[in-house]
Amino acid sequence: xxxxxxxxxxxxxxxxxxxxxxxxxxFAKYAGTWKLDMTHVATPYSKPSSETMTVKNDCWxxxxxxxxxxxxxxxxxxxxxxxxxxxxxxxxSYPLSVGSxxxxxxxxxxxxxxxxxxxxxxxxxxxxxxxxxxxxTGPDTMDFRHEYSEDGQKWTAMATGIEKKVAPGKxxxxxxKAK
Numbered sequence: 001x002x003x004x005x006x007x008x009x010x011x012x013x014x015x016x017x018x019x020x021x022x023x024x025x026x027f028a029k030y031a032g033t034w035k036l037d038m039t040h041v042a043t044p045y046s047k048p049s050s051e052t053m054t055v056k057n058d059c060w061x062x063x064x065x066x067x068x069x070x071x072x073x074x075x076x077x078x079x080x081x082x083x084x085x086x087x088x089x090x091x092x093s094y095p096l097s098v099g100s101x102x103x104x105x106x107x108x109x110x111x112x113x114x115x116x117x118x119x120x121x122x123x124x125x126x127x128x129x130x131x132x133x134x135x136x137t138g139p140d141t142m143d144f145r146h147e148y149s150e151d152g153q154k155w156t157a158m159a160t161g162i163e164k165k166v167a168p169g170k171x172x173x174x175x176x177k178a179k
Contacts, residue, residue: 027068028061033166034055034164037051039159053072067079068080081096091109129148130146139165144162
């Protein structure tokens with residue numbers, strides 16, 4: 001009986017791992033080189049400005065993780081490790097910034113057209129909700145919004161922009177497992 005329970009547990013883990021590997025592939029949309037035009041507006045958390053940059057996401061898929069080296073204007077700025085947890089049915093990311101001493105795991109809300117990256121900051125004892133929303137309007141275009149909210153319901157844009165893919169990305173598949 002113990003052997004059956006152990007076999008069932010291993011089978012469930014393998015199914016969960018396969019599902020996680022398939023689910024995390026959703027982040028392949030980011031692979032490639034993107035031209036970004038962004039406008040910042042005046043808010044308590046942003047200053048007005050505009051900027052243009054080239055963002056190259058050099059990505060690979062490794063079993064349950066989808067990883068992108070994010071290169072901005074030719075300089076590697078962050079390694080972003082995306083994941084899908086099949087047990088809790090949630091997406092997340094671990095962005096590793098060059099020169100940073102800490103890693104802050106983040107939630108990623110995924111729906112049919114958009115990825116939302118929410119987090120919170122403390123503003124003198126008051127919780128301020130932040131989020132970045134990437135909405136894919138086509139296979140090679142994405143609208144970008146960076147927003148804040150005092151209540152988590154009503155959102156105010158701090159920055160908006162459009163990203164256009166100018167070169168496709170190559171995503172390396174997971175290596176075959178040795179038997």
